[in-house]
Amino acid sequence: MRTNLQKLIIYELNEVPIKVLKKYIKIFPHSNFAYICKKGVLKNTYTTDDGELHPWSTWPTVHRGVNNKIHNIRFINQNLNSAKKWPPIWEVLIENEKSIGIFGSLQSYPPIKNRFVSFYLPDTFAPDIDAYPKVLEIFQDFNLSLTEKNKAISRTISSKEIYKFLKLIVLGTFRFKTILKVFNQVIYEIFDKRNKTLRSLLQPILGFDIYIKMLEKKKPEFSTFFTNHVAGIMHRYWRYTFPEDFGDKINNDNFHLESINKAMHIADNQIGELIKFSKSHNYDLWILSSMGQEAIKREDDFPEIYVGSIGKIIKAIGLNQKHYQLLPAMQPDLCINCKDKKSKTKLLENLKQIKDKNGKLIFIPRYVNDGNSINISIKHSYHAFKTKKFFIKGETFTAKDLDIEFVKRDIGTGYHCREGIFICYGKKSNDIFKSYGSKNINTKDFFNKVKRYFEI
Secondary structure, eight states: OOOSSOEEEEEEETTOOHHHHHHHHHHOTTSHHHHHHHHSEEEEEEOOOOSSOOHHHHHHHHHHSSOHHHHOOOSTTOOOGGGTTSOOHHHHHHHTTOOEEEESOTTOOSOOOSTTEEEEEOOTTOSSOOOBSHHHHHHHHHHHHHHHHTSSSOOOOOHHHHHHHHHHHHTTOSOHHHHHHHHHHHHHHHHOGGGGGGGGGHHHHHHHHHHHHHHHHHOOSEEEEEEOHHHHHHHHHHHHHOGGGGTOOOOTTOTTTTHHHHHHHHHHHHHHHHHHHHHHHTEEEEEEOSSEEEEOOOOOOSOEEEESOOHHHHHHTTOOGGGEEEEOOOTTEEEEEESSHHHHHHHHHHGGGEEOTTOOBSEEEEEEOSSSEEEEEEOOOHHHHHHOEEEETTEEEETGGGTEEEEOOOOOOEEEESEEEEEEESHHHHHHHGGGTTOOEEGGGHHHHHHHHTTO
């Protein structure tokens, strides 16, 4: 593999806005973030996607160079045939005989396997464990099981998941310091249940251990690493970092006062490693968010509906369970793959029959595309929570009858906004992006900037 050419790493730091970055740098002036912003180029970005903003749409805009009005990628695990005219940048690079290494980028399933692919791990909502090379399949099996089981709240770790983790340890997948962090987290949760809310911060640490080993071994010309850990913490705990957005006073005793900083520390450490690697191996480094977050005030602070399996619901609305498969999605959404168009039409019609006692619909189709999958939004219902009852065609069903749970999460205080961040580090990248001056960067422009970087 060619080693003398200039290469590029994109660290996909999901949903981090300039407000969070600047506050972090102010508190930690000697951080890697502070260093890279000083030595590189820092820009605001914005997305032109329409409708409600979601990362599974805004990242394809970055990767494909057109927004969602054109690529029409609207939900996780949808059929992507509509976007074939606008392939992701890594496919363009492969066509130009550049080696690639993809790690977790959203909407990257299925993996590509050819002589220009050094490694390829699809995102944590992939429908199966398919990845390259084989060791990534072993990790993805562990990764997907944790994501599926803990997508709403952190639950008890099963013996099967412990076995998968121990298998990865035996294979030498994780560094000793990472294994120690995992065991420390277990102990913290035993002594204070609130620490369960920070368990998700282990996921990027585990993933990065594998990524940096792959990067050091394969050294592809282009590589991505996606992490959602800061975004997840901001969604829940924005209020405690920015109490002024809610007219609050700082509460120094609040458990989550430093939670966003803890998440940013993880990204900062990883960026520090990537800076050292980039210097040693002739890489430029880009840090990019496809959009950002800002404060949001919500009133519906009561347990929400969670659906972990759909068999009983499908049966209750009179459909054949064998014709429907639940695919991974992010709470409070469902993604259901239907056997064919006829099954899809029946499901859309019959979901309208599921209501609470006031007649409010519980399952609302959010996006429907040309394929056989449907994205469904699960609506909050206080009456369903209080009564634990649902009504289908005049018949009463309990939550247990339908395999429905009610789960309580910390109320969301941060939500999506159009503006994100971009930082680049490296002479070639600095020269490319200095031409923007004070202008913000449209996220769809990064597609052509990568092509320019590689002189395609």
